[in-house]
Amino acid sequence: MPILFPTVFSAVQRRLLLFIGHLGLAALSNWVAFLLRFDGNIPAQEWDLLVAMLPLLLTIRAFTFYPFRLYDGIWRYTGLWDLRNLALSIAVSSLAFAGVVRFGLGTRAYPSSIFVIDALLLWCLLAGLRVVPRLIREAGWFRTDRKRVLIVGAGDAGAMIVREMRNNPSCGYRPIGFVDDNPAKVGHRIHGVRVLGNRDCLSRIIARQAPDVVLVAMPSAKPAAIRAVVKALEPFHLPIQTLPNLRDLLQCRVEVSQIRNLSIEDLLERVPVDLDPEPLRALVQGERVLVTGAGGSIGAELCRQVAGLAPASLVLLDRSENGLFAVANELAAAGKTFVAPVIGDVTEVGQMNRLFAEYRPTLVFHAAAHKHVPLMEGNPCEAVLNNVGGTRVVAEAAHRHEVDRFILISTDKAVNPVSVMGASKGVAELLVQRLARTSRTLFATVRFGNVLGSNGSVVPLFLEQIKAGGPVTITDPNMRRYFMLTTEAVHLVLQAARLARGGELFVLEMGEQISVLEMARNLIRLSGLVPDQDIPLTYLGCRPGEKLTEELVAGHETVESTAVQKVLCIRPDPARNFAQLSGLVARLEESAAEGNVSKVLALLCAILPTYCPAGTSLIQERGGETDALLPEDPAQSPAGIETVAGLAPTAPHRRK
Structure with a gap:
């Protein structure tokens, strides 16, 4: 049969085998119908009638089966449409046979109940022939490598993902149960999978069912609900996976391929800000854009998003060839032929002047900076030369070449700084504000907190330490930070460029700061391990230049809302005197060079x-x-x- 040997027979041979098989089952169902009608002992007269009418029945069945395309379907995808067509074809052929027997041939001796019994039996046989192979395939009886998955969330997303797993056993998952907080669903089944209990019963359910993985199928759930699930799973060595958020799903379709590991982004204390990218197209489209520090994590993501907004040209500037090579190749592979990678140093005045003269950028994003706080504490002169001197050189080149807009990327560490890195970025902010007062170029600054996964972020460090078996090192258990996604940071930079009128400083409404200790513990849990048991945590004490908490706004700064939700504007102090700033910065750079x-x-x-x-x-x-x-x-x-x-x-x- 084609179910067992799907590639052995040609299409014609397959249809012929199906034709013969269907007629054989039609004959079998007619015989069984007579057996049932006469309690297993068919009288001789009725047997003769069965044999005499069987060729007519099979002929009618054959002619009615074909128009309903019973031979064209792929049985492993049998669904309601196929079963409906099967029922219609049997009903039509049975009615036709009964009409010919009763009115055409005038045979009154043929038992009327046989018509009904035969039709029902034949539907069961042909439906079973189609459904049983699908049930065997979906049950995965011939596969032992499928992961037993417990699904948290018995809503639409959970139902769709179970159906997808049933239809696609090669995905490697076998659903064993649901967990849902709706008491009306507990005890019921969805696509044959039982709702085992609520989240309060999670520990007992896991102990009894022994899943290999837990899938959180709650795309619209708030981070607090996700954190509660992660907390409940803390005692178990189980990987936790999830589905994309609703904003990432297209047309509410959920597929097995969309399953991903739960990440720290899913546990953010606040919902990530989703800024509308469409208004940015008018800002970037057709413009000549320069991104300094293009090889870094923020600069690279900035280049990706700018490249998608159809600029006339995009210059990627960095003095690190490895990062620059990677992002330039990525954009070139995506067909971005207008990209120009340039190896250069933002502190070199002559080089920057030549670059601005050659490429004539109209929009500049200055992301180049030294950002590692402990390293800069040990190398304060380099921090000043790069962060202060580099910003001054690029900003003055933008002013000299009459660039339309210049956006400086700063940090929350510039507010009431205790580190050299933060202080150097604070001076850079002042330089940009001073130029904004006199230049035709629109100068503005963006200030944000720690970016998850960026170079220098604690998350990659924690992940490396967990992979190595620990310990995970934390400076202080009370350490708290603002965290944002890379996409959020870059959207903020682009929105700032659009909103800038000269001299402003933009920040994102970040909510409450996040405990670094709790983040570390969550990362350990997401790796399927238990904090303090599988992975120890050690405390090193605050490093030079570190604060227990950061600030986004200084005491003397005025905060205003903007036309873009969640984006705030800090206006410069109009009474601020910049008369001595240039001289002090010159001496600062001279001292750093010495x-x-x-x-x-x-x-x-x-x-x-x-x-x-x-x-x-x-x-x-x-x-x-x-x-x-x-x-x-x-x-x-x-x-x-x-x-x-x-x-x-x-x-x-x-x-x-």
Whole structure:
């Protein structure tokens, strides 16, 4: 039969075998109908009648089976449509046979009940012939490598994924039960799979059913619900998988191929901000775009999204060839022929001037920066040269070549900084604000928190430590951070470019900060391991330059809402005096080039009165406001370091 040997026979041979098989079952059902009618002892007269009428019955059956295409279907996909056609063909042929026997031949001796019994038996036989192979296939009786999956969520998504698993046993999953909090569903079955209980019974269900994997099929669930499931699964060594969020599903169709491992993004304390990309097309389409730091995680994602908005050209600038090579190749493989990768250093004035003259960018995203806090604490001069000097060189080149828009990518560590990296980005923000006051170029800044999965983020570090068997190292159990997705960060940058009118600083409404300890524990759970049991956690203490919590807005800054939901604007202080900034920055860069660390720190303190590096103290306070911070050792204080008037915080931040 073609079910057992699907590739042996040709289409014609397959149909012929099906034809013979169907007629054989039609004859069998007619004989069994007579046996049932006469309690297993067919009288001789009735037997003669059966034999005499059987050729007529088989002829009528043969002629009615063909129009209903009973030989064309692929039985492993048998569904209601096939069973309906089967019933119609049997009903039509039975009625035709009864009409010929009763009115055509005038044979009254043929038992009337045989017509009904025969039709029902034949439908059962032919339906069984089709359905049984599908049941065997879907049950996976011949496969022992299918994972037993417990599905959390017996809604539409859960039902669709079970049906998909049933229809596609090669996917490698075997559903063994549902878990759902709706009491009306408990005890019932969906596509043959039982709803075993609610989430409170999760531990008992897992102990009894012993699944290989847990699938969270709740695309519309809030992160708190997902975290509750993860918490309940903590004692078990089980991988946790999930389906895309509803915003990622197309036409509400759920497929096995969409199953993915649960990730830390699913456990964010807030729902990720989904900014509309369509208004950005008008900003980028047809423009000549330059992205510095294009080989980094933020820069690379920025290049991907900009490339999808049809710019006239896209220049990728980075001094690290490996990252630049990867993103340039990726865009080239996607058919982005307008991409120009350039190896270059943002601190080289001549090189930047030549680049701007050659490519004439109209839109610049400055993402190039040193960002590793502990490294910059040990190399403060490099932090200043790259983050401050690089920003100044690129921004001045943009001003000189009359670029339309310049967007600086900054960090929350620039607010009341305690690290060299944060202070260097704070100075970079001031440089951009100063240029915004006099330049025809629209200068703006974007400030955001930690980006999940980016270079320097704790998540890749934690994952490496978990893969190595631990321990997972945490600086302080009370450490909390703002976290956002890479796509959120890049959308914010693009929206800032669209909203910029000159001098603004944009932030994303981030909600509450997330515990780094809880994030580490969740990552361990998502790896199918138990925190403190399979993977130990150790505490190292705060590293130089680290704060327990970060801030997105400084005390003297004014926060306003924008036309884009969840995107906030920080207006620059109109009373801020930038008169001495250029001279101080020049001396700062000169000291960094000389490698004079103490002078670099002192100058950063002079420019940013809120900067408090290790080993310094407040030397002057007035009404609770800090005028300057200098090293505790007076011998380290360079002569002539002034405090920039107007740069100190003046009032708590207010929101309009």
